[in-house]
Amino acid sequence: MAGVTFREVRKIYAGGIEAVKGVSFAVPDGAFCVLVGPSGCGKSTLLRMVAGVETVTAGEIRIGERVVNDIEPAERDIAMVFQNYALYPHMTVYNNMAYGLRNRGVPKPEIDRLVREAARILEITELLKRKPRELSGGQRQRVAMGRAIVRQPKAFLFDEPLSNLDAKLRVSMRVEIKKLQRQFGTTSIYVTHDQLEAMTLADMLVVMNAGRIEQIGAPLEVYERPATTFVATFIGAPPMNLLRLAAAELSGLLGASAAVPPEGGILGVRPEDLVLAPAGARSDGGLALPLTVETVERVGPESFVYGRLARGGDVIVRIPGAAAPSFGEQAVAIAPRHKLHVFSADGSRRINS
Amino acid sequence: MAERRRFENLLPHLILWVGIAIVAFPVYLAFVASTHEPAIIANGQMPLTPGPYFLENYYRAIFVGTTGTTREPVGTMLLNSLVMALGIALGKIAISIVSAYAIVYFRFPFRMAAFWLIFVTLMLPVEVRIYPTYKVAADLQLLDTYAGLTLPLVASATATLLFRQFFLTVPDELVEASRIDGAGPFRFFKDTLLPLSRTNMAALFVILFIYGWNQYLWPLLITTRDDMQTIVIGIKKMIVTSDALTEWQLVMATAMLAMLPPVAVVILMQKLFVRGLVETEK
Ligand SMILES: Nc1ncnc2c1ncn2[C@@H]1O[C@H](COP(=O)(O)OP(=O)(O)OP(=O)(O)O)[C@@H](O)[C@H]1O
Ligand SMILES: [Mg+2]
Numbered sequence: 001m002a003g004v005t006f007r008e009v010r011k012i013y014a015g016g017i018e019a020v021k022g023v024s025f026a027v028p029d030g031a032f033c034v035l036v037g038p039s040g041c042g043k044s045t046l047l048r049m050v051a052g053v054e055t056v057t058a059g060e061i062r063i064g065e066r067v068v069n070d071i072e073p074a075e076r077d078i079a080m081v082f083q084n085y086a087l088y089p090h091m092t093v094y095n096n097m098a099y100g101l102r103n104r105g106v107p108k109p110e111i112d113r114l115v116r117e118a119a120r121i122l123e124i125t126e127l128l129k130r131k132p133r134e135l136s137g138g139q140r141q142r143v144a145m146g147r148a149i150v151r152q153p154k155a156f157l158f159d160e161p162l163s164n165l166d167a168k169l170r171v172s173m174r175v176e177i178k179k180l181q182r183q184f185g186t187t188s189i190y191v192t193h194d195q196l197e198a199m200t201l202a203d204m205l206v207v208m209n210a211g212r213i214e215q216i217g218a219p220l221e222v223y224e225r226p227a228t229t230f231v232a233t234f235i236g237a238p239p240m241n242l243l244r245l246a247a248a249e250l251s252g253l254l255g256a257s258a259a260v261p262p263e264g265g266i267l268g269v270r271p272e273d274l275v276l277a278p279a280g281a282r283s284d285g286g287l288a289l290p291l292t293v294e295t296v297e298r299v300g301p302e303s304f305v306y307g308r309l310a311r312g313g314d315v316i317v318r319i320p321g322a323a324a325p326s327f328g329e330q331a332v333a334i335a336p337r338h339k340l341h342v343f344s345a346d347g348s349r350r351i352n353s
Numbered sequence: 354m355a356e357r358r359r360f361e362n363l364l365p366h367l368i369l370w371v372g373i374a375i376v377a378f379p380v381y382l383a384f385v386a387s388t389h390e391p392a393i394i395a396n397g398q399m400p401l402t403p404g405p406y407f408l409e410n411y412y413r414a415i416f417v418g419t420t421g422t423t424r425e426p427v428g429t430m431l432l433n434s435l436v437m438a439l440g441i442a443l444g445k446i447a448i449s450i451v452s453a454y455a456i457v458y459f460r461f462p463f464r465m466a467a468f469w470l471i472f473v474t475l476m477l478p479v480e481v482r483i484y485p486t487y488k489v490a491a492d493l494q495l496l497d498t499y500a501g502l503t504l505p506l507v508a509s510a511t512a513t514l515l516f517r518q519f520f521l522t523v524p525d526e527l528v529e530a531s532r533i534d535g536a537g538p539f540r541f542f543k544d545t546l547l548p549l550s551r552t553n554m555a556a557l558f559v560i561l562f563i564y565g566w567n568q569y570l571w572p573l574l575i576t577t578r579d580d581m582q583t584i585v586i587g588i589k590k591m592i593v594t595s596d597a598l599t600e601w602q603l604v605m606a607t608a609m610l611a612m613l614p615p616v617a618v619v620i621l622m623q624k625l626f627v628r629g630l631v632e633t634e635k
Pocket of ligand 2: 159
């Protein structure tokens with residue numbers, strides 16, 4: 001078992017596209033690291049460089065103590081689970097799982113033991129004789145997992161392994177992946193753009209944007225203290241409300257002690273931190289935004305109220321239950337001061353603590 | 354309503370049956386001719402029903418041969434044709450699958466140039482390059498040899514392109530998974546690509562076997578000895594210019610025999626052949 005370390009890793013594809021622009025971080029031994037970010041931000045590229053199926057343009061990737069830049073994928077001692085599973089279509093489930101072991105020259109009885117053990121853990125023993133095309137999506141996913149765990153590698157790499165499953169199955173597989181990872185204690189890097197997966201699976205969340213890292217931290221830490229406006233809007237659904245405020249307004253909100261830059265800044269507040277109060281209500285020392293209700297989405301346990309602010313701009317408020325105001329009603333969205341996030345005017349930096 | 358439906362089903366069937374009759378009747382006539390004595394055919398009074406000389410005619414065709422200039426019996430010619438057709442079909446498949454593998458999966462200098470060169474040879478069938486090819490074959494002492502019969506026809510742009518197209522549809526992740534599983538280029542080819550190409554190879558085999566079997570011009574040039582003749586050439590040589598001397602019953606028997614191997618190949622490989630044409634196993 002081993003951690004994975006990135007040092008100033010870059011990837012420039014033939015054709016000049018710079019997919020990863022100098023990334024440095026370390027995944028500790030045994031940690032579950034989730035890479036999130038919008039489509040095209042370079043998550044897969046980064047993962048594939050760890051796997052060795054993509055070359056590293058510059059920088060250094062280590063697995064454990066060993067620099068693996070120029071080492072063949074097979075010798076990196078990693079296992080990868082692909083989005084489309086990439087099972088060998090003409091091999092049975094058993095052979096799919098045994099193939100990597102055979103190529104490594106593991107003795108036959110040992111292969112048999114390992115495959116059966118992995119199959120037992122994943123509850124696919126009765127599928128061992130089938131071909132991948134005779135399996136459901138969820139079963140294929142399990143086989144792909146089986147192919148990964150059977151070799152007992154130093155690290156698991158997952159590239160959106162659940163995105164081809166239906167919503168229900170995705171939840172149960174998510175729980176299972178987490179359970180397996182705990183059980184084996186294997187360092188894992190997991191790429192997804194599903195936030196729920198990211199939040200629930202990660203010990204360590206890495207938010208990427210346009211080939212760079214925006215923030216690294218525990219999921220709740222990232223949620224509670226987003227480092228940039230990008231992270232603020234990317235993590236959390238519906239996204240955080242952002243308001244551009246002048247310096248005077250900001251220091252009025254945050255109190256005189258706060259260091260507010262002269263050019264003003266961006267105020268952020270999560271929909272779930274806002275409370276709707278009747279028109280005319282005030283907030284003592286916090287934020288109060290008068291608004292007109294435009295749309296209400298009721299999803300059962302909670303409702304999303306979309307409002308137009310009196311001062312211009314839109315806001316989303318998340319309220320419990322279905323007892324939401326109706327279209328055209330006036331109201332005030334209120335939030336306490338400690339729930340406010342303040343960013344620099346260009347959104348690249350968090351200002352309040 | 355049901356009546357109309359039945360009629361609508363009948364019409365296409367009728368058309369199909371007429372089509373079959375048009376195609377099959379000459380074959381039937383050839384079979385009939387191969388079971389009569391020569392006099393009847395020469396008189397131009399051939400009946401529409403098979404005659405009593407089936408066994409005798411076929412025995413003579415296979416083991417004895419005609420009494421005319423070409424004395425080689427059909428047995429030898431069938432063998433020659435079989436060697437040539439198999440050699441061409443298997444050779445073409447082997448060469449083209451390997452070259453397609455190189456072109457799709459490896460980055461080497463002048464890769465695209467190689468691809469286009471192969472592509473261009475599509476425009477140069479045997480007939481066009483017959484003189485230089487003959488010269489080369491003659492200089493290499495390949496006249497009247499099996500190598501001479503097959504080798505010049507083995508390179509195949511069509512099959513290479515077909516395999517290339519197929520390889521391009523194989524997901525990249527499969528290559529990557531193989532690499533992670535410790536399979537080098539050779540193992541990937543043997544363990545993954547070849548089994549996946551099985552149906553494609555079968556379809557190509559059928560097409561190429563028939564292509565090889567029906568070769569006429571090249572075997573005509575390259576073989577001079579009677580015992581190296583293929584059956585297609587043999588049939589031609591049995592037909593003597595003066596009609597009276599041609600032993601038509603033997604010619605027809607030979608033609609029937611010449612048809613059997615391609616038919617057998619099609620029937621035996623039909624299932625795989627159809628699957629190879631309609632389905633990609635991925
Ligand atoms: N083989 C390639 N050649 C050239 N450019 C590529 C290649 N693969 C990816 N890219 C580019 O690199 C950038 C990052 O791609 P990558 O696949 O890493 O994104 P991603 O974050 O995984 O996105 P998604 O969430 O959609 O999978 C994209 O702009 C993409 O167009
Ligand atoms: Mg991706």
